[in-house]
Amino acid sequence: MSTTTLADVEYVVHSLAQTAVEKEKEFGDLDAVVGDGDLGYSLARGFEKVLADWDSLKRDDAATFLQQIALAISSRIGGTSGPLWGTAFLRASAAAKGADTIDGAAVVAMLRGATDGIKARGNSDLGDKTLLDALIPGTDELERQLAAGASPEECRAAFAAKVRECADATSTMQAKRGRASYSGERSIGSPDAGAVAVAVIVERIVADWP
Template identity: 75%
Template sequence: MTATNLADVEYVVRIIAQTAVDKEKEFGDFDAVVGDGDLGYSLARGFEKVLADWDSYKRDDVSAFLQQIAVTITSRIGGSSGPLWGTAFLRASVTAKQFDEITGTAAVAMLRAATDGIKARGNSDLGDKTLLDALVPATDELERMITSGANAADSREAFAKTTRERAEATSELEAKRGRASYSGERSIGSPDAGALAVAIIIERIVAGWPER
């Protein structure tokens, strides 16, 4: 049993890739505040390859599609971001196999698998000032909305809003993982670059959803 309704998944991946390429400089500037400034460059090199290879990916089912994305970005994104983002896509790919259709519930399960994968690969957890501090609470909120019977549009809006709020709130945290951790307490006062990048990506996905 494997979901084959690819259109929504293709849309999400395409916006992630396009945003990473469009916002290369901005993401790099976020990272330069406390990290080493290479986040924008790293993500752009990986996702521009995704866009270049777009037509060559096999589209047998959602899982197979996402796994090819995982291979591309793990190979092309330098430093630790490659295995971290690659793991997120790979775990989402494996989880997609459990669903006949990619519904909101499936999306929550795939997001959960992705963030768990990032935790495991990066030996990191909530509070370490990473993108997890935005994406995990946003996934919780999305799940809460869906479970409470909210309509899809409201659920998406709440997902984007929570991601943004929690990304901004990483300013208060001290970096414990990655290059930014070398700056220790000096990282307090600036938001995490990865969390901000995820917020911008999700805002774009949600804003464009009706016309996807």
């Protein structure tokens, strides 16, 4: 996987933000099946703030930029989503700070930092039927592709495919965290809204990669 530039990082965040805003109703409807239905609203409000502040965000390096994103999100998103997404971007920023160049290994480290932050902040892990059940296996797959010497295009495609596969597979799981956990066994049969949202976002990022 070739070196990723700050422009690439900006593209990923901007695409994520646009998708979160555009898919507000879709993500909210997904969340309403067994959750409280506020996922779409929360993400859209937070990433609207990111887009509104876009031109004024500091871009000294990737770490600084990601930290700015974290602050923008945390200032706007309420409920549980704000702290989780804010922490994810802060941890990704911390991982980027130690990298001289943003190569494939650094991207994996940033994703690991983000998921570790979500684990800690949400007191959740693999198997709890959350976005972690899509994002962690996707990161594992990306790391495998990098180790195998896959091209950047192959790495991105494999990452997106694994995230989607695992997001869809959350349908068979019982929710153990968040409002959906109150539904008990009724949460089985529908996918986790957060995991599906991540899959939709990643697919858009990969499909439109400049």
